[in-house]
Amino acid sequence: MARKMKIRAWDNGKSTSIKAIIFHPMETGLRKDKKTGKKIPGHYITEVKCEHNGKNILTCLWGPGVSKNPFLSFSFNGAKKGDDVKISWVDNQGGKGGTTAKIS
Amino acid sequence: MDTSRRIILKASMAAGTLAVAAGANLLTPSTVLAAWPAKAFKATKIDVAMDAMTGKGRPTPSADIKVEAPDIAENGAVVSVKIKTTLPKVESISIYVPVNAFPLSASYILSNQMETSITGRIKMAKTADIVAIVKSNGKLYTAKKGVKVTLGGCGG
Numbered sequence: 001m002a003r004k005m006k007i008r009a010w011d012n013g014k015s016t017s018i019k020a021i022i023f024h025p026m027e028t029g030l031r032k033d034k035k036t037g038k039k040i041p042g043h044y045i046t047e048v049k050c051e052h053n054g055k056n057i058l059t060c061l062w063g064p065g066v067s068k069n070p071f072l073s074f075s076f077n078g079a080k081k082g083d084d085v086k087i088s089w090v091d092n093q094g095g096k097g098g099t100t101a102k103i104s
Numbered sequence: 105m106d107t108s109r110r111i112i113l114k115a116s117m118a119a120g121t122l123a124v125a126a127g128a129n130l131l132t133p134s135t136v137l138a139a140w141p142a143k144a145f146k147a148t149k150i151d152v153a154m155d156a157m158t159g160k161g162r163p164t165p166s167a168d169i170k171v172e173a174p175d176i177a178e179n180g181a182v183v184s185v186k187i188k189t190t191l192p193k194v195e196s197i198s199i200y201v202p203v204n205a206f207p208l209s210a211s212y213i214l215s216n217q218m219e220t221s222i223t224g225r226i227k228m229a230k231t232a233d234i235v236a237i238v239k240s241n242g243k244l245y246t247a248k249k250g251v252k253v254t255l256g257g258c259g260g
Contacts, residue, residue, distance in 0.1 A: 015219055028205070028206075028227075030205055046140045046145075047140055052217065055215075055217075056215060057214075057215045057217050057218055058212060058213070058214055058215065058218055058222075059212070059213040060210060060211075060212050060213075060224075061140060061141065061145075061210065061211040061212070061213070062209075062210050063145035063206055063208055063209060063210065064145075064206060064227075065201060065204050065206055065207075065208065065209035065210070065226055065227050066209060066210050066224065066225070066226055066227070067181060067182045067183070067224075067225035067226055067227055068181065068182075070224065070225065071184075071223070071224060071225050072222075072223070072224055073222070073223035073224070074218065074219070074221065074222045074223070075218075075219040075221065076215075076217045076218045076219060077217050077218075077219065078217045079217075
């Protein structure tokens with residue numbers, strides 16, 4: 001399975017805006033496979049950590065109620081162009097991913 | 105003699121791979137975060153989820169929290185929600201959908217660098233209120249917004 005994500009970080013004049021999308025099935029564990037009638041096991045991201053220059057700025061705790069391919073958007077203060085923003089995630093099956101972007 | 109030498113070689117190679125694997129494990133960035141509140145996320149009733157997430161105290165309604173979501177969502181699997189607040193010292197923002205199998209959708213823990221506006225996408229089983237709970241300065245506040253869902257997003 002492709003474990004990819006996209007992240008954009010830019011200076012909006014007064015703060016830094018972040019937009020991120022993580023490609024993940026976010027399976028609830030309640031859905032049934034139409035062919036076999038068996039439940040599809042839950043597979044969802046549980047935690048997402050956003051860091052600015054190694055300092056934690058936002059922790060997201062997610063459950064199966066978050067949509068497939070989760071999207072996240074927020075702004076924060078105290079950063080400048082060229083700084084690193086890192087977003088990393090873990091899911092309930094032990095999968096993980098993450099990426100770093102430079103603020104533009 | 106030759107065979108035992110082979111065995112020793114094999115054994116030492118296996119041990120080598122194990123050591124590398126253990127090393128790699130240690131080197132991966134610490135994605136081990138604060139404990140995920142399983143009890144709150146697995147609760148099937150909003151009250152139980154709220155107890156597990158923020159304790160027994162119930163939030164007071166506040167006009168300083170805005171829940172921005174569409175009035176009508178055609179697809180309950182993807183409902184865009186923006187929670188915005190002007191309350192001071194926001195510590196966390198949680199989003200609940202009371203009618204979902206698991207009412208707690210997401211919870212965000214904010215540092216003091218954060219601006220208090222977060223956008224995400226959640227699933228909704230059917231027409232309901234989206235409930236936002238904001239912890240500000242140690243107290244709980246809430247606001248909600250009704251969304252009409254024409255196609256449920258938690259279907260089986």
